[in-house]
Amino acid sequence: MSEQKPQTVPTTGHVWDGDLQEYNNPLPVWWVYTFYATVIFALVYWTIYPSWPFGKGWIGGVSKISYVNSEGEAKTHSWNTRALLLADMNKAAIAQKPYFDKVEAMSYEEIAKDPEMSGFVISAGKTLFADNCAPCHQAGGQGMIGFFPDLTDDDWLYGGSYEKIHETLMGGRRGYMPAFSEVLVGTEIDQLANFVASLSGIGHDTAKAAAGKVLFHGDAAGCHACHGSDARGRQDMGTPNLTDNIWLWANVPAADTDEGKVAAIRGVIASGLNRGVMPAWSGRLLPEQIKVLTVYVHELGGGQ
Amino acid sequence: MNINFKHEWIETNIGLMSVLTMLAISVGGLVEIAPLFFIDETIEKVEGVRPYTPLEQRGRDIYIREGCYTCHSQMIRPFRDEKLRYGHYSLAAESQFDHPFQWGSKRTGPDLARVGGKYSNEWHVQHMVAPRSMVPESVMPNYPWLLSTPLDLSDLVGRMNALRKVGVPYSLSQAEYGANVTRFGETVAGQLHIPDARKNLIEQANFGNYDGDRSGISEMDAMVAYLQVLGTMVDFSKYADDAFVDNR
Numbered sequence: 001m002s003e004q005k006p007q008t009v010p011t012t013g014h015v016w017d018g019d020l021q022e023y024n025n026p027l028p029v030w031w032v033y034t035f036y037a038t039v040i041f042a043l044v045y046w047t048i049y050p051s052w053p054f055g056k057g058w059i060g061g062v063s064k065i066s067y068v069n070s071e072g073e074a075k076t077h078s079w080n081t082r083a084l085l086l087a088d089m090n091k092a093a094i095a096q097k098p099y100f101d102k103v104e105a106m107s108y109e110e111i112a113k114d115p116e117m118s119g120f121v122i123s124a125g126k127t128l129f130a131d132n133c134a135p136c137h138q139a140g141g142q143g144m145i146g147f148f149p150d151l152t153d154d155d156w157l158y159g160g161s162y163e164k165i166h167e168t169l170m171g172g173r174r175g176y177m178p179a180f181s182e183v184l185v186g187t188e189i190d191q192l193a194n195f196v197a198s199l200s201g202i203g204h205d206t207a208k209a210a211a212g213k214v215l216f217h218g219d220a221a222g223c224h225a226c227h228g229s230d231a232r233g234r235q236d237m238g239t240p241n242l243t244d245n246i247w248l249w250a251n252v253p254a255a256d257t258d259e260g261k262v263a264a265i266r267g268v269i270a271s272g273l274n275r276g277v278m279p280a281w282s283g284r285l286l287p288e289q290i291k292v293l294t295v296y297v298h299e300l301g302g303g304q
Numbered sequence: 305m306n307i308n309f310k311h312e313w314i315e316t317n318i319g320l321m322s323v324l325t326m327l328a329i330s331v332g333g334l335v336e337i338a339p340l341f342f343i344d345e346t347i348e349k350v351e352g353v354r355p356y357t358p359l360e361q362r363g364r365d366i367y368i369r370e371g372c373y374t375c376h377s378q379m380i381r382p383f384r385d386e387k388l389r390y391g392h393y394s395l396a397a398e399s400q401f402d403h404p405f406q407w408g409s410k411r412t413g414p415d416l417a418r419v420g421g422k423y424s425n426e427w428h429v430q431h432m433v434a435p436r437s438m439v440p441e442s443v444m445p446n447y448p449w450l451l452s453t454p455l456d457l458s459d460l461v462g463r464m465n466a467l468r469k470v471g472v473p474y475s476l477s478q479a480e481y482g483a484n485v486t487r488f489g490e491t492v493a494g495q496l497h498i499p500d501a502r503k504n505l506i507e508q509a510n511f512g513n514y515d516g517d518r519s520g521i522s523e524m525d526a527m528v529a530y531l532q533v534l535g536t537m538v539d540f541s542k543y544a545d546d547a548f549v550d551n552r
Contacts, residue, residue: 053339070545080552085382277424
């Protein structure tokens with residue numbers, strides 16, 4: 001290979017170890033021009049975009065971005081990603097504005113009836129639900145026994161109207177029931193558990209249930225004060241209906257035997273509940289996102 | 305060739321060549337990084353950002369030990385889809401006390417910069433012990449030992465001292481404590497006082513009961529305390545949406 005042109009190409013003139021020389025080939029033309037092009041690119045770039053530090057600040061560049069801020073003021077700023085985001089949000093807001101204006105203006109019922117709007121709410125709500133709610137309430141909203149309520153049935157702790165769902169999302173919720181193991185003795189808790197089981201048609205000891213009924217309505221246990229004297233729950237306190245055989249905390253469905261089911265109820269009464277924490281979303285999600293989610297949850301099945 | 309004289313001189317002098325090569329390479333870094341120390345607006349002026357409490361700081365150490373950063377970033381970029389999913393973009397001010405910061409760019413899992421308050425403590429505990437019990441399609445590993453390992457407090461003071469040396473305003477003397485009271489208020493300043501670190505940590509863990517188990521302080525207590533504070537220090541409702549545009 002090297003026999004071809006040793007004479008035609010000049011060397012750098014260095015000689016190492018007596019006979020090692022270095023060719024001085026000119027750079028390929030395409031390379032040289034690409035290099036010049038990158039230099040010109042850099043000059044153009046420096047002019048358009050913020051680049052060089054200058055004093056206590058920097059040179060902003062000639063490219064400008066216009067946006068409208070949350071105060072409604074129109075502003076122009078030299079190019080940067082933060083200004084670009086605001087302009088982007090404005091643009092997206094304009095594209096979706098007709099929809100969000102409608103969401104804002106229409107009542108919940110009207111949105112649900114309007115096929116175009118409910119289509120929009122369901123597709124937008126699905127993403128929001130997947131990112132924020134599904135880790136707890138699960139992808140379809142079916143919840144998880146012992147942890148998170150089912151949002152697809154018509155059994156509600158705090159109420160299934162649009163207004164109540166909205167209230168739940170804005171402020172969050174925290175269910176609390178005291179532990180009765182310190183107030184009541186084991187036999188009393190057992191009697192109460194049998195009574196609660198009887199309300200849902202679960203096999204129970206009738207004598208114990210009768211005693212439990214008295215305790216339920218008595219003042220020592222005070223169950224009726226929170227769960228209501230009909231034991232159907234009070235949505236203003238977030239207490240569950242104990243008569244519908246729908247369970248969130250007592251893992252009744254998992255037990256095969258009636259004794260097991262009663263034991264599950266007993267466990268909840270004895271140890272109380274303090275685990276039901278529904279986070280508040282008012283600071284985290286935008287108001288229109290929360291309205292979309294309200295309709296979405298309502299349409300999951302059980303809205304009232 | 306006499307114009308090549310200098311060149312040849314460098315090429316034959318390996319020490320000089322190393323020095324000159326290093327200088328040439330560092331120009332790029334110097335031009336990009338050095339000005340940030342002189343530009344006033346690099347770190348946004350916001351209220352609320354404080355160093356971590358001893359418990360949160362221990363949680364952060366465990367976060368790093370377990371390599372959570374290999375799958376999670378803590379840097380919300382100013383893009384529309386990130387704003388809609390994660391919330392306000394991260395500010396430089398929010399990681400000013402992080403050593404080392406956890407910005408990252410690897411997102412096998414979601415960004416965690418604002419995960420604080422998004423879930424309940426109980427969810428975090430369950431999710432950390434067995435992610436798939438909460439999120440069936442998750443690929444996050446199980447970290448069950450966080451719940452069963454008692455939190456090591458023996459080197460707490462040493463760790464805080466080390467951070468103090470790199471500029472985190474944890475206080476040792478009364479004068480430093482006083483400066484923190486002016487800067488962060490009394491409650492926060494108390495948390496930053498190294499001589500009280502152990503007491504503060506135990507108090508916070510017992511009060512918060514992050515892991516749902518009152519029998520002792522586990523690594524989970526620290527981890528959840530840390531996760532729950534992420535991204536919650538600045539109240540963005542106090543700032544216009546373009547309040548931080550001039551900083552870039």
